[in-house]
Amino acid sequence: MTEQYTAGHLAEAENIxxxxxxxxxxxxxxxxxxITYCNKxxxxxxxxxxxxxxxFKNVYNLSGGFKFYDATRED
Structure with a gap:
C-alpha cells in the first residue's frame, strides 16, 4: 500500500x-x-x-486527483 493511498482514498478503492x-x-x-485517480x-x-x-470499456478519471476531490466535496 502506498503512502498516498494510506493518507486518503475513495471508499472501496483498490490500490494498484x-x-x-x-x-x-x-x-x-x-x-x-x-475510476482511475492519483493524488494530483x-x-x-x-x-x-x-x-x-x-x-477496457468503462474507464473514467477523477479529474484533479484525490486532493481536488477531497478539497471540494460536500459531506
Whole structure:
C-alpha cells in the first residue's frame, strides 16, 4: 500500500500502483467500470490511457486527483 493511498482514498478503492498496472491487467475485468485517480491527477490520467489502450470499456478519471476531490466535496 502506498503512502498516498494510506493518507486518503475513495471508499472501496483498490490500490494498484501505476508502475504495477500493466502486470495486473489480466486480473481485471475489462467490462467492469473503473475510476482511475492519483493524488494530483497526472498519474490517474496516464493510468486511464493504459486501460483504454488495452480495450477496457468503462474507464473514467477523477479529474484533479484525490486532493481536488477531497478539497471540494460536500459531506
Amino acid at each position: 500502483p501505476h508502475e504495477e498496472l500493466r502486470n495486473k491487467l489480466n486480473q481485471l475485468d475489462p467490462y467492469q467500470p473503473v 491527477g497526472t498519474t490517474g490520467n496516464a493510468t486511464q490511457n493504459i486501460l483504454l489502450n488495452h480495450d
